[in-house]
Amino acid sequence: MPVTFTIPPLSTALSLALQAKIDQKTKPLGALGQLEALALQIGRCHNTLTPHLHKPCILVFAGDHGIVESGVSAYPQVVTAQMVGNFLAGGAAINVFAKQHGLDLWIIDAGVNADLAPHEQLISAKIAKGTQNFLGQPAMTMAQCLSAINFGADLVLQRYNAGCNCIGFGEMGIGNTSSAAMLMHCLTNIALSQCVGRGTGLDDVQLQHKLAVLEQALEPYGTITEPLAVLSTFGGFEIAMMVGAYLKAAELNMLCMVDGFIASAALLVASKLYPHVIDHCVFSHVSNEQGHQALLGYLNGKALLNLDLRLGEGSGIALAYPLLQSAVAFLNDMATFEEAQVAGKNTG
Template structure:
């Protein structure tokens, strides 16, 4: 599966000018704390002293997972399609939050195990009706994985061409915490029990069963170690599309907002392939899903929020977005000491 993305490191030549602009605002130096770091990062990502957030967009990739057959989730697979319908009718958490903050919300059918009704906010990019059960065989073929990567990249390109320069990725897929946990384990070397969490709300017995099932799957595929092979063997169509989406967004120089555990695992794959993808990322929050803090540590990431979320859907991104708006606003609109006639 050859990949061909041209992701450049951030141009740091503006760093000193941006920092000087921040320091000249009418405030004690550093007094806006993390908001100052955020403003600096956004300016560097956009290579601009006057960055802007244009047509922010949230893409939610939805897909089903064959591993659900092994009883690793508290919810049946049918919930994926039902939640997609809830997104489209505006009743889900992410629907409410994106509406509140004027973020465009689009749902991408990456591989839901159902025939979905057409909708103006639904993009049909279905690779198949769910992945295979990776307890018995690879979740997808190399060809399916490559197709999903390209589909994710294509969706980002389409948004970029419409004027979007700030994008976030959410997901929906019953069973996808199982995929994420085994991928994280295999790509980081951290113990499986550190990577596996309760997902949609497993009790202790169900959690133990989940760990046992996932360890069996890892034993079956013990020789799979390369990032794309790990993705094809254990991933979901929605996770693979997110990988392609991250890489394309970074290639296009877009500001990328990162959600929680599943989205972070997709980013882990992307960063193993192209490390500079991380330069364009803002980490919205730390979730309460087991393993997310360890995953953030892999990126040396400092998330903006800690609200004990574990919903997915891109919910952390929508909640953190106003902080980005505030960072850009103070950088562009706040007076300098000279402009305000304030001594310092």
């Protein structure tokens, strides 16, 4: 396998002790619901009974897609570069939410079809100025695909070396819901019509055109199921970088926060390469984009929030992050029955 990581199952050594610690808190068993499962997961991921979230950050990967020239998006391709400019100016939703919750934010040019001016918050990792139109040829070469994966992994390693142990991945790329739908269909065998959604806001006629284009795009390639072949044929540079980012984060026992449809499609590819990457992932929300709920079901992922979001950018991650803080806080700071001198549940 040309992509090599070491991602074993999470250790179960502390599972019983973590669960006992959770159960001894001053509450009925299970009364904190998903927060209890979240605390258990964070403790197992960081392999400690007293986890802490250090220097949490979001990496937003941006890239353009050749398939846009076939009319699959309600917005022109130039919007990708314009939104990157908005991120760097601090004017996007992810800027607002990341600042609100104390999340470090980096923007990565994975393959924007423009020359971007240097900026202290911008990381230049451009593989090319957008992918090819996969309606007529593969989106990228295998060499480009592997380069993107490795660059995503390197970026995570840099954040880890800077002290981060909790990381999330957002994206920006006009046309990338088309890529995500193709990845989902090829790797899950779920009908393409159930994977394709309205993206940036297509009307009914535009949605049918998008589906027809993507169905036509499948024909020349036959049945592709090998993850890297699917990714290089239909993916985007920003998606490929997220694949590498997930895999490196899991290898380093970092906690991964998953955003919406495109980010989940990248995780799908990563999980086909290394299934235990999912053990390290928290699903922040279920998107309003058609296909995401089915994809979460396929990945056995339980989302923390359902706010009908379909923005991307890592916005769902930033909104869900306080729940991770709450899970860690109750695990570390909430009194036990013994400490509070409160009678526990009768066992006789």
